[in-house]
Amino acid sequence: MDLFEEGRLTGAPDGGPHKNEFVALSALDGRYRALTCPLVDYLSEAALNRQRIAVELQYLVALSQGFAVQGFDAESSPVVPGLPKLTHKQVDALLSLVSNFNLDSIQELAKIESRTKHDVKAIEYYIVAKLEKLGVFTPEEFEKVVKAIHIFCTSEDINNLAYALCIKGAIFKVIRPRIVKFMRALEEIARTHISTPMLARTHGQPATPVTLGKELLVFMHRLNRQLIALDRVEYLGKLNGATGSFGAHSIALPNVKWRKFAKQFVEKRLNLTYNSLTTQIESHDWEVELFSVLTHINGILHNFATDIWFYISNEVFIQIPEPGATGSSTMPHKINPIKFENAEANLELSDAILSKLSATLVTTRMQRDLTDSSSQRNISSGFAHMLIALENLTSGISKLTVNTEKLNQELASNPAVLGEAVQSVMRVAGIMGCPNMQNPYERLKEFSRGKTITLENMRQFVAELELPEDMKNRLLNLTPEKYIGLCEELCTEAPEEYEAISQF
Numbered sequence: 001m002d003l004f005e006e007g008r009l010t011g012a013p014d015g016g017p018h019k020n021e022f023v024a025l026s027a028l029d030g031r032y033r034a035l036t037c038p039l040v041d042y043l044s045e046a047a048l049n050r051q052r053i054a055v056e057l058q059y060l061v062a063l064s065q066g067f068a069v070q071g072f073d074a075e076s077s078p079v080v081p082g083l084p085k086l087t088h089k090q091v092d093a094l095l096s097l098v099s100n101f102n103l104d105s106i107q108e109l110a111k112i113e114s115r116t117k118h119d120v121k122a123i124e125y126y127i128v129a130k131l132e133k134l135g136v137f138t139p140e141e142f143e144k145v146v147k148a149i150h151i152f153c154t155s156e157d158i159n160n161l162a163y164a165l166c167i168k169g170a171i172f173k174v175i176r177p178r179i180v181k182f183m184r185a186l187e188e189i190a191r192t193h194i195s196t197p198m199l200a201r202t203h204g205q206p207a208t209p210v211t212l213g214k215e216l217l218v219f220m221h222r223l224n225r226q227l228i229a230l231d232r233v234e235y236l237g238k239l240n241g242a243t244g245s246f247g248a249h250s251i252a253l254p255n256v257k258w259r260k261f262a263k264q265f266v267e268k269r270l271n272l273t274y275n276s277l278t279t280q281i282e283s284h285d286w287e288v289e290l291f292s293v294l295t296h297i298n299g300i301l302h303n304f305a306t307d308i309w310f311y312i313s314n315e316v317f318i319q320i321p322e323p324g325a326t327g328s329s330t331m332p333h334k335i336n337p338i339k340f341e342n343a344e345a346n347l348e349l350s351d352a353i354l355s356k357l358s359a360t361l362v363t364t365r366m367q368r369d370l371t372d373s374s375s376q377r378n379i380s381s382g383f384a385h386m387l388i389a390l391e392n393l394t395s396g397i398s399k400l401t402v403n404t405e406k407l408n409q410e411l412a413s414n415p416a417v418l419g420e421a422v423q424s425v426m427r428v429a430g431i432m433g434c435p436n437m438q439n440p441y442e443r444l445k446e447f448s449r450g451k452t453i454t455l456e457n458m459r460q461f462v463a464e465l466e467l468p469e470d471m472k473n474r475l476l477n478l479t480p481e482k483y484i485g486l487c488e489e490l491c492t493e494a495p496e497e498y499e500a501i502s503q504f
Helices: 033-043 045-065 088-099 103-116 119-134 139-148 155-192 212-232 247-252 258-269 285-313 338-361 371-376 379-397 404-412 415-432 440-448 455-463 469-476 487-492
Strands: 197-202 205-211 317-319 400-402
Touching: 033 045, 033 155, 033 379, 045 088, 045 103, 045 119, 045 139, 045 155, 045 258, 088 119, 103 119, 119 139, 119 155, 155 212, 155 285, 155 379, 197 212, 197 404, 205 212, 205 415, 205 487, 212 285, 212 487, 285 317, 285 338, 285 379, 338 371, 338 379, 415 440, 415 455, 415 469, 455 469
Parallel strands: none
Antiparallel strands: 197 205, 317 400
C-alpha cells in the first residue's frame, strides 16, 4: 500500500483542492489552531481583504466629503467635481459592506479574483457589485460613484494602508495584551517571593545570593522597556499614486491640495502616520522597526524560558502535575517542562520569520517589485509563533510551585559565597586604616577556592581579623540566606507601567 498516495488524507485524489478541512498543512492551523485563531481576524487573507474594502470605501467617502475631517461638513465640497456628496444613510450603507463581511463575502470575492487574477482589482469589482444592490443611490449617483472607486490609486495605495491596519490591530488587540497577561502572571509569582532568598549562579557556579522575586522581576523590567518601545512604533501609510508622485492626481485635478488630502486621509480617517515621500510602495521601514522590537521581546522571553527550564531541572521550581497528563511514554515518574521547551522553539521560529522579513522588506527594485507582496503574507506566521510561545509561558508558570526547601538547602551548602562580603569589608577596613588588611582578595581566594568551606570555617576566619567590632559582628552574624543585599528594596521599585493602553 502506498502510504503517500495523493489525496489519501485530503479526500481529493484528483489533485484538486482538498475536501477535508480538518487536515491542516501547517501546525499553526492544525495542532495550534486554538492558540493562533485570535490572529485570524487581523492577519488572515480574509482580514486583509476586509481592510482593503474598508480603505477603498473610506477613500470614496473622503473624495465625496472633501477636506471635512469629521465628515458631513456643510462648507466642504467633493474633491472630484460632480461626485455626489454622500449622505449619512449612504455612508452607513457603504461601510456596512465592511461590518457585514462574512464567509459568503469571502467566497464571492474569491470567485471574482479567480477571474481577475489580481487581488486588489477583485476588491474594486466586488465593491461595484455590492453597491448596485445597496439601493441607496439614484441611477445618476450610482454611475458617478462607481467611476470614483479606486480613482488615482495604485494597488499599493490600498494594500499598504490595509496591511498597516491589520498589523496594528494584531499588535494592540492580540499580541500586546498577551504580553501583558504573561507579565501579570509573572509579577504575581515574583511579588510573592520578593523575600525568598536564592543562591545565584554566575557561569553556572554558586554566586552571591539574591531573592527569587528579584530575579523574576528582572524579566518584567526588561519586557516593560520593550513594551514602551512597542507603543512608540509608528504605523505608516501612503496615498500618492503609481510612483509616489501624485502624477495622475495633479494632471486631472491640478487645483486640489493632494498632499494635504492624503495626509488627512491617512491620519484622520485611518489613524495611521502619513509617509510623505515614497516610491510606488510604502517603504516598510516601520514594519522593520516593529519586527525589531518583537524579536527583542522574543529574545527576552526565550531567556526566561531557558532560565525556568534550568530552575526546574535544579528543582528550584516544582511542576504541578496535570490530571491525566503523561510526561514520558516510558518513564512514568516524569513531568517534562514542555511548556517552556515549546515556547523556546516557537520564539526561535518567530524570530527567524520576522528577522527574514526585516531583511527583505527594506529593499525594493527601483520603484516597485513584488517580493514584499509575497513576504508580507508570512507576517501572520511570525506573529502566530510568538503568540503560541506567550500562551505556553503563561500557562507554564501557572503550574509552578517554589521549592523553598531546595533553595534553603543550596544556600546552607554554599557558605563560601560569603567570601565576597568578607574581602569587601576587609578592603574598606584597610582604607580606614585598620592593621593587617592587606591583600584581602588573595587571602580569601587562598582560603576558599577549590575547598569545601563550612559556615564555621568562615566565621573562624572572620574572628581572627583585626576588624572594628561593628564590622566583625555584621560578618559573624551573616549567613547565605541573609546575604541578599537590597533585593527587597529593588523589588519595590519594579515598574508597573505595562498596563494595557488604547492605541487602536
